[in-house]
Amino acid sequence: MKLLYVNNTSFLSGGGGGEERANEITKRLAANGHEVTVLAGKTDPELPNETVDQGRRFRHVTCVPVFVFKYGSLGYFLSRYLFAFVSLPIVIGLLYREEFDAIAETMTPYPTFVVLAAKLFGVPIVATRHEFFDRSCYDVYDPLTATIQLTVQNFLRIFEYNAIVVPATHVKQQFVDYGVPEERLTVIPNGVEYERYRRPAIESEPGRLVVVGRLTKRKRQDRLVRVVRRLRDEGSDVRLDVAGDGPARERLEQMVEELDLDGCVTVHGFVDEERKIELLNRAELFVFASTQEGFGIVLLEAMAAGLPVVAKRLPVYEDFFVDGENGYLIQDDGSGTDEFADAIQQLLDAPAIEEETKARNMRTAEHYSWNAVTDQTEAVLAATIA
Known part of the structure; x- marks a missing residue:
C-alpha cells in the first residue's frame, strides 16, 4: 500500500503517546514493504523540510517563522494550531501529484482538514482518535485548545471517515453515544516493546x-x-x-x-x-x-x-x-x-x-506489542481499500 500519514506534530521531535504510537506503527508498516509518506508540522525549527527515516519519507510543514520559537513554547503551540490550515493546500498538491491508496490521520490531539482533500480526491481515510472530549476538557486544557477540540471533534460525526481507530473500549462507547456509527469504530490498543x-x-x-x-x-x-x-x-x-x-x-x-x-x-x-x-x-x-x-x-x-x-x-x-x-x-x-x-x-x-x-x-x-498493533492497523487500512 502507498500510505499518507498526517499529523500536526512530527514523530521525529518527541511529542506524546500519540506520536509514539504513530512512529512505531509507521516504522513497521515501512518494514513490511508499504510506501509511507508522513506529512507533519515543523514543531521544532531544527527539523529538515524533507528527510527519510527508517524507510519513511517525511515532509515537514513550516507553519510559523523561525524567530517565533525563541519565545518559549509559543512556536510549538502555534505550529500545532496552524498546521490544519497551512497543510491543506500541501495535502491537495500531494494528492494531485501522487496516487495514495489510503490516508491515515493520527489526530494528536485534534483533526486537520485533510478529510476534505480525501473526499475531493476519493481517497479512503482512516482516523486514529486517542480520546473523547467533553466539556470537562476545559478543566485540563487552556480555553483555546479546549474550544478547538470540542469544535473539530464534530468532524467525526459530520464527515464519513472510512474507519476510526480508538485505543480503548471506553473511548469507543463514548463515540457511539456521541453519534458516530459503531461499524466505523475499531478498538486497537497502544503497544509496548x-x-x-x-x-x-x-x-x-x-x-x-x-x-x-x-x-x-x-x-x-x-x-x-x-x-x-x-x-x-x-x-x-x-x-x-x-x-x-x-x-x-x-x-x-x-x-x-x-x-x-x-x-x-x-x-x-x-x-x-x-x-x-x-x-x-x-x-x-x-x-x-x-x-x-x-x-x-x-x-x-x-x-x-x-x-x-x-x-x-x-x-x-x-x-x-x-x-x-x-x-x-x-x-x-x-x-x-x-x-x-x-x-x-x-x-x-x-x-x-x-x-x-x-x-x-x-x-x-507481554500481551501488548507494537507488531500486533501494526498488524491490526494494517488490516483496517487494507479493508478501506478493498
Whole structure:
C-alpha cells in the first residue's frame, strides 16, 4: 500500500503517546514493504523540510517563522494550531501529484482538514482518535485548545471517515453515544516493546518513584511533588524522578524549591528512550496523576519494566489494568494527596506484594506489542481499500 500519514506534530521531535504510537506503527508498516509518506508540522525549527527515516519519507510543514520559537513554547503551540490550515493546500498538491491508496490521520490531539482533500480526491481515510472530549476538557486544557477540540471533534460525526481507530473500549462507547456509527469504530490498543524495558542489570533503589509524561496542567506532576513532601514529612525516605518537558516545567521546578525538595525531586526534562528505560528500572514504583488520557501507554511501559503502578483512576485503563493486582488506582477529585500517599506507602511497606505485582505486570505487558498493533492497523487500512 502507498500510505499518507498526517499529523500536526512530527514523530521525529518527541511529542506524546500519540506520536509514539504513530512512529512505531509507521516504522513497521515501512518494514513490511508499504510506501509511507508522513506529512507533519515543523514543531521544532531544527527539523529538515524533507528527510527519510527508517524507510519513511517525511515532509515537514513550516507553519510559523523561525524567530517565533525563541519565545518559549509559543512556536510549538502555534505550529500545532496552524498546521490544519497551512497543510491543506500541501495535502491537495500531494494528492494531485501522487496516487495514495489510503490516508491515515493520527489526530494528536485534534483533526486537520485533510478529510476534505480525501473526499475531493476519493481517497479512503482512516482516523486514529486517542480520546473523547467533553466539556470537562476545559478543566485540563487552556480555553483555546479546549474550544478547538470540542469544535473539530464534530468532524467525526459530520464527515464519513472510512474507519476510526480508538485505543480503548471506553473511548469507543463514548463515540457511539456521541453519534458516530459503531461499524466505523475499531478498538486497537497502544503497544509496548516490552522486551526492551526490563533491565535486570540496573538495580532498583528503595523509595525511588518515577513519573514519565509531558509537563502540562492535565498531567498533574505537581500533585506528585506534594505527595513526596507529605511522605517525607511522615518519615518515608522517598525520592521522585520526573521525566518530561513542557509548559508547566518552570512552575513545577519552582514548587520543588518552595517545598524544600531539592535533591528529593529531580525534574530531568526531556529524556530519550534509553534514559527513560534506565529511570524506570532504577525506580521502585511508577506514579501517575494525569486527569485525562486516551490510553495510558506510560503505564504499560512501567509495567513492562516490572514496576507496580499507583495512578489516578481513569476508565481507559480498564482494558489492561486491574486495581489491586497491577497496583492501585486512586478514585478522588485530585485535590488532595492522602489516598495517593497511602497507596504508595502501602506498596513500599509490603515487599512480598510488590514482588508479586512486578511479575504480574510484566506478564500483562507481554500481551501488548507494537507488531500486533501494526498488524491490526494494517488490516483496517487494507479493508478501506478493498
